[in-house]
Every structure is written in C-alpha cells, then in structure tokens.
Amino acid sequence: MQLATPLPLSPEPSTDNESAREVKLKQYQLENLSRQARRVPGPVILAAAVVAFIAWDFVPSWFAIGWGMVVAAAVFVRAGYSRRPLSMTSESIQKRLHHMVLLSLLNGSVAGIGSAYLFTQLPADRQTLLTMIVVGWTAGAVSANAAYARAFFAYTLVLLTPLAIVWALQGTQGIGIAALLMLFLAIESGFVSDNQRVFRQSFSIRYENEQLIEQLERQRQEILHEKDRAETANLAKSRFLAAASHDIRQPLHTIGLYSAALSLRKTDERSQELARQISLAVGSLASLLDSLLDISKLDAAAVVPEVATFELGALTARLMDEVGPVANEKGLALSDRVAPDLFVHTDAMLLERIVRNLLDNAVKYTPRGSVALRAFSRGGMVIVEVADTGIGIPPKEQCRIYEEFYQLGNSARDRSQGLGLGLAIVHRLAKLLDITLTLKSQEGAGSTFALSLPLAPRPRIPRSTQVPAEFADAASMQGLRVLVIDDEISIRTGMQALLESWGLHVTLAWDTTSSLALAQQGMDLVIADYRLRDSETGLDVIRSLRRQHGTLAAMVISGDTAPERIHELKEENIRLLHKPVAQTALRQAIVEVVGGA
Secondary structure (H helix, E strand, O other): OOOOOOOOOOOOOOOOOOOHHHHHHHHHHHHHHHHHHOOOHHHHHHHHHHHHHHOOOOOOHHHHHHHHHHHHHHHHHHHHHHOOOOOOOHHHHHHHHHHHHHHHHHHHHHHHHHHHHHHHOOOHHHHHHHHHHHHHHHHHHHHHOOOOHHHHHHHHHHHHHHHHHHHHOOOHHHHHHHHHHHHHHHHHHHHHHHHHHHHHHHHHHHHHHHHHHHHHHHHHHHHHHHHHHHHHHHHHHHHHHHHHHHHHHHHHHHHHHHHHHHHOOOOOHHHHHHHHHHHHHHHHHHHHHHHHHHHHHHHOOOOOOOOEEEEHHHHHHHHHHHHHHHHHHHOOEEEEEEOOOOEEEEOHHHHHHHHHHHHHHHHHOOOOOEEEEEEEEEOOEEEEEEEEOOOOOOHHHOOOOOOOOOOOOOOOOOHHHOOOOHHHHHHHHHHHOOOEEEEEEOOOOOEEEEEEEEEEOOOOOOOOOOOOHHHOOHHHHOOOEEEEEOOOHHHHHHHHHHHHHOOOEEEEEOOHHHHHHHHHHOOOEEEEEOEOOOOOEHHHHHHHHHHHHOOOEEEEEEOOOOHHHHHHHHHOOOEEEEOOOOHHHHHHHHHHHHHHO
C-alpha cells in the first residue's frame, strides 16, 4: 500500500457518522503504522536469529531454524499487507487497522510462544540472556506502534506474557522476575499512551494546517477566478469600445467636416454661431471617445511605448504654446522654467500626453493666480512639475483623483471642466512608462504634480522634429492635389468642401479601380478611409497606387483604434488619424505628411 501520496482533502463520510476529523486521524494512524511495518522486518529477524543462536546447542537445529523462519514469514506478511492498495473510505481504513492489529497479534504470538519454549530448554545463564533480548525486543515495539496503541498491546502482551509465565513457574525468584517483566510492560504501556497522545496532538496541528491551506487555496482560486472574469470583462469592454467607436466616429467625422466647411463660408452671425456650437459638441464627444478608448487600451495592455531619447525642452515649449491662449483668456499667469539640455529616454508622445493633461487640469481648476511648468535635474533624475494656485485637493480626496469620472467640485457635471478622465489616464500612463508620479496639495492653496524619470545622456545626433520650412506656413498648401477615397458620399463631399476652402484641388474616389483611374491626373497626397466596401481597405488602395506611381504621401482616417492597425500603417509610412478629426489636426497632418514625403 502506497500511503506516501497526499491524503484526500475531503474523505468520504463513514457509515457510523464519524466526523471527517476522525476519519483523517485514522488515515494518519494507518499511514504511520504501515510505514513502520515496512521498517521492522530487519530488526525482528536479527533478534530472532540471536535467540536461535543462544538456544542452538540445547534444542534441535530444525526447531531453531524453523522458528526463525516462521518469525521472518510473519513480519514479511505484515509488511506486505501494509503495501496493498486501499480505498480511502472510513470503512476500508478501519478494516485495514483491524487487520494490522490481528497481524501484530500473530507476530507477537509466534515470537513470544517460541521464545518461552526455548527458555525452558536453556540453562540459567542463557535464560537470563534470552530474557534480556526479549525485553529489548519488546522495547522496540514502542516506537514501531506509537501511532496506534492497540497494535502495541496486541504485539507486546503475547510477546512478553509467555516468558513471564515460564519465569513464574520456576519458584519464588522466578515470580519476582515475572513481576518485573509485567511492571516493565506496564511502564512501556504508559509510554505508548503518552506517545499516542502526542501523536494525536501532532495530528490535530497537521489537520488544522491542512484545513487552513485548503481554505486559503479555495480563496486563492476564487480570487484568480474573479481576476480572470475581470480581465475577460475588461478585454471585452475594450473590444466593444474599439468596434463601436468606428460606427460612432463615422457620423461624427461627417458632421465635423460639414461644420468646419460651414464655419469658413461667409454667412450671418447666427449661422456662424450654430456652426461653432456644432464644432464644440462634436469636439466634446470626440474627446470623451478618445479618453474612454485610451483608458480601455491602457487597461488591456494594448499600448506599447516607443522609447527614444529626446530633449525635454522642445516638448514643454510646444505644450506651453498650446495652453497659453486658454490661460490668457482666464487671466492666469503662465510660466515655464525648464532647464536646458534635459534629455530623457521614454515615449515622447505618451509623456507629452501626461504633461498636457496635467497642464489642462491646472488651468481648468485655477480660477485666478498662476500655473507653472518646471523641469530640472536632481540626483540623476529629471523632475517635471506642474504647479498651480488653484482650489487645491483635500487630503481625504487625494486618493480618489485618479479614478475614472471623478471630479472635485464639479457635482453639476459641467462639461467645460472636463470629463474626469484626465488624471486617470495620467496615472495609467505614468505606470506604463515607469514614471514616479507624486502630488503635493493643500485645500485652497493649489497643487503640484511631479513626474520623476531618469536623466538620459545627450544623443550624438539629436533627432529633428521640425517641419520643413517650405511647408511650415499653412499657405504652402495652396494648390496641393489631393485624392480623397471614401465609400460614403457624405464624407467624400464633406472632405471636399473643407479641403477646397483651404485652396486644395480635390479629386474624389471610392475604391481601387476609381482611384487608379483618377490618379492618372496626378496627385500630391492621398487621404483614404480605412474601411471601404467589399472588404477592401484604404491601405489596399494606397499600396496599389504606390505600385503604379511610386512613393506617395498618404494618410488614413479611421474609427478603428486597434493597436495592430496602428502598427500596420506605421510600417507602410502612412499617417493614421482617428475619427472624428478636428480641422486643425487635419491641416497640421497634411502639412507634416506632404512636407515629409
């Protein structure tokens, strides 16, 4: 029987209503008893051989050898029985324990009765020696049967009692020795009882530990299950948002194009105001979509940083130019103190997104006073701080500001104060880039957010991010020939109206065939939607055009925000813009793409 394997955590309940604890105790006792049964054949056979040797000259040799063989056979039968397979039920365990006690009784009877007979055939000195050997034999049974006292009593009583009887039959002196043997047996019984009590206590500790481990494992499995469910739900949410965003962005993009074109026409003030309000509404919804998608992509680990070494000053200068008009409109003093020659090694676009969000928040929540952007080196680190003199953040609220849609002091959900996603995105991006983000704030006394990232050595060849001079002015777009490819006529005509208002020559196409035919007229730029009809994509069309006309400046406008789409277009050197596209972003992209072609 192989009891070395782990015991079942949930043993079957016994028919006599034994508790699971008692069943487990019997399993533990049987395991220990069986293990000892496999260890004792050697010592027992050696003891029997010594006894046979002592009596060799006084009994027939066949008896001494035969008795020794019977003793060996008995211990081997018990050891072999302990190895038999066992069904771990209460009935099977109890039955096996009962059989082990009977086998112990058989072993003790063979050894004890044989020893007593040999004793009667020996002279006095040999009788004393045999007695000492049998007493030692009996003492060995204490450790071998400590787990189950019944097995000990079944073995030692029939091992030692016959010898005590033959001693008692020898007269007064023999009676005294017999009494000492029984006293010795009583003392050993006390030891065994104490050992069994210790054994039970040890079992109780082991059982409780196993139950605790089982409980912890169940809790761990439940936590893992909940974690898997949360991750699955999060990925499903991300996939849903990515899929739904395309369908939502299409009409938003169309509305944006028409409102932008309308705002450039000479109309009355009321129409101009309506166009402006439409643009604001589209921009607000587009901002919400972008933020939600950013959150979902960050949670789904779909954003992969593109790390490079760059100077921090160019990034901060660009951000100050962006936020300057808004700060001036609110009457805020805007300042930047950025040390020169600060180079960092991280993702420039994601770091820019972090600092932009912090600056936007500072301006929104500072009714008067100042907003400052500082950057300096300290101890091999670059510290970027955005400080304001705004409303500040109470200590009890500081742990919540990175939650989605949480806004301090905006219970009315005024959209002009943002959507409550900026700091949630900042927190996730900082974690993604391994940037330490800290906050110092006091209610009514402003806030300071600090970013800490390693200072990088100056690169040998700094990367230029400036647009070529001939395209730096938007007026340089005048006369550009643009091929617009989209399968929806409303988007084609809306794009045409906007681009022509900027002085571009626009040709409209809807698939590869029409694009190849119209491209014969010549073109400077291709702007294509990603998803076209009949499973065709804008990327397919651009590839066909480039095979026919060589390198072409190209842009793809899509509502598909999947990470693989970004990598796919980047490998083809195609700029990707997500719908809806603001006219300023579209104008800048055209200048950069054509200028870099």
